Amino acid sequence: xxxxxxxxxxxxxxxxxxxxxxxxIKAIKAGFDDIESLKRATGxxxxxxxxxxxxxxxxxxxxxxxxxxxxEIGLPRTRVPLQxxxxxxxxxxxxxxxxxxxxxxxxx
Amino acid sequence: xxxxxxxxxxxxLVGLFTAYHLLKLGYRDITIIDRKYIGYGASxxxxxxxxxxxxxxxxAKLACLSVNIWKKLDEEIVEKPRPVPLRTGGHLHVATSKExxxxxxxxxxxxxxxxxxxxxxxxxxxxxxxxxxDEDEIYGALYDPLGSKVLQPGVVRIFEFYFKLKGLKLMKxxxxxxxxxxxxxxxxVITEHGEIEADKVVITAGAFTKxxxxxxxxxIPLCTFRGEEALTEGIHYEFEPFVTFVENNFxxxxxxxxxxxxxxxxxxGIGEPAYDLRASLSVLEKIAEYTCRYFPKIxxxxxxxxxxxxxDVTPDNIPIISKSGKYENLWYAAGFGTRGITxxxxxxxxxxxxxxxxxxxxxxxxxxxxxxxxxx
Numbered sequence: 001x002x003x004x005x006x007x008x009x010x011x012x013x014x015x016x017x018x019x020x021x022x023x024x025i026k027a028i029k030a031g032f033d034d035i036e037s038l039k040r041a042t043g044x045x046x047x048x049x050x051x052x053x054x055x056x057x058x059x060x061x062x063x064x065x066x067x068x069x070x071x072e073i074g075l076p077r078t079r080v081p082l083q084x085x086x087x088x089x090x091x092x093x094x095x096x097x098x099x100x101x102x103x104x105x106x107x108x
Numbered sequence: 109x110x111x112x113x114x115x116x117x118x119x120x121l122v123g124l125f126t127a128y129h130l131l132k133l134g135y136r137d138i139t140i141i142d143r144k145y146i147g148y149g150a151s152x153x154x155x156x157x158x159x160x161x162x163x164x165x166x167x168a169k170l171a172c173l174s175v176n177i178w179k180k181l182d183e184e185i186v187e188k189p190r191p192v193p194l195r196t197g198g199h200l201h202v203a204t205s206k207e208x209x210x211x212x213x214x215x216x217x218x219x220x221x222x223x224x225x226x227x228x229x230x231x232x233x234x235x236x237x238x239x240x241x242d243e244d245e246i247y248g249a250l251y252d253p254l255g256s257k258v259l260q261p262g263v264v265r266i267f268e269f270y271f272k273l274k275g276l277k278l279m280k281x282x283x284x285x286x287x288x289x290x291x292x293x294x295x296x297v298i299t300e301h302g303e304i305e306a307d308k309v310v311i312t313a314g315a316f317t318k319x320x321x322x323x324x325x326x327x328i329p330l331c332t333f334r335g336e337e338a339l340t341e342g343i344h345y346e347f348e349p350f351v352t353f354v355e356n357n358f359x360x361x362x363x364x365x366x367x368x369x370x371x372x373x374x375x376x377g378i379g380e381p382a383y384d385l386r387a388s389l390s391v392l393e394k395i396a397e398y399t400c401r402y403f404p405k406i407x408x409x410x411x412x413x414x415x416x417x418x419x420d421v422t423p424d425n426i427p428i429i430s431k432s433g434k435y436e437n438l439w440y441a442a443g444f445g446t447r448g449i450t451x452x453x454x455x456x457x458x459x460x461x462x463x464x465x466x467x468x469x470x471x472x473x474x475x476x477x478x479x480x481x482x483x484x
Contacts, residue, residue, distance in 0.1 A: 107408070
């Protein structure tokens with residue numbers, strides 16, 4: 001490897017989980033060539049943005065490498081909630097209130 | 109060395125461990141097929157606990173053996189892209205009532221007999237192990253220091269890498285449709301993308317095992333129920349133990365390296381449509397309730413994603429690891445319920461020994477035989 005290549009900074013594709021382009025290419029080459037396997041192998045589309053930032057870059061890389069249409073590859077299954085929501089929002093109010101009154105949940 | 113052609117129907121953890129042990133016993137011509145990707149189904153959907161606490165003593169023994177195989181995996185597989193993601197952080201089985209505490213005593217005796225470990229902790233001691241737990245809500249816990257947790261996608265990735273290196277055939281997105289039989293032998297597995305000839309067939313297809321056995325005119329009594337899991341955003345990793353509860357089916361731990369909390373509830377309504385994989389709001393509310401109650405510090409952390417899974421159980425809650433009652437070259441493993449990840453390693457080893465020698469050498473599987481279910 002030449003010095004210039006070694007200095008080349010990694011290209012981050014998934015910003016939530018810091019997955020680089022190189023890692024994605026490596027995983028596809030290793031046989032994780034469908035979106036569901038790739039997602040589990042690398043962690044792309046499972047971070048804070050749930051794939052909203054990286055999915056089209058990932059699909060682009062896959063389409064190019066596998067010589068497929070993006071529609072053919074498809075999207076990974078969507079998981080709820082679509083936006084991150086504090087877990088306590090879903091808890092029964094009385095449980096949450098009791099914990100807040102006892103000072104066990106702190107908003108700080 | 110054996111050049112017999114083996115087909116494993118179902119590329120979940122049990123199937124993968126079966127292939128792994130067959131490989132160790134000298135088999136080379138192994139084909140694994142799965143209806144979706146490798147590791148599809150319950151294998152990838154659980155919370156990842158490797159736990160020893162069982163009410164049934166034989167299952168506890170199998171679990172003990174199984175977890176030992178899990179722990180040796182990293183040492184045994186030399187060629188791998190990364191270390192096996194397994195951490196031994198202990199397992200806390202928490203009681204939130206007096207009756208629960210009595211039950212723990214019973215479980216402790218079984219755990220002591222089978223694994224030689226286990227002690228009852230008081231709430232302050234529990235808090236030492238699991239600092240974010242609310243000690244006012246609990247009565248005590250059974251602590252198993254050998255309890256561990258794994259990240260299943262990472263393990264599946266290592267297996268895939270290793271198997272490809274060893275020349276095994278992995279066929280994903282290729283569901284088995286039917287079988288060709290000749291007398292008391294299964295000759296061919298018919299899949300969506302062609303036919304695969306086999307000398308020996310192993311079916312480890314989770315809930316689908318029942319349907320596949322139907323095609324072979326064999327009845328396997330399996331019913332299914334759902335479990336749901338939720339995952340939070342990652343925060344600093346510091347929570348080692350795997351926590352379960354006596355009174356409900358809530359499970360809680362933190363994954364690594366990102367530090368996401370993973371919470372699950374199983375057994376959410378037997379009798380619901382068996383293969384329904386949609387996540388439900390009611391279960392997320394239940395997960396949020398338990399998390400706020402027992403781990404109040406986590407209740408303001410954002411939840412990122414929620415998913416559902418289906419597990420298969422037998423009427424007596426004991427899995428099936430058995431030779432077919434009808435065919436001489438067919439084996440089944442199914443019905444592991446919510447402890448499939450723990451038991452997969454031992455079940456895989458038992459199956460591989462049955463395939464290779466006709467009977468198991470290291471694990472007694474009499475109790476798991478299919479013959480205990482008599483049909484009219």
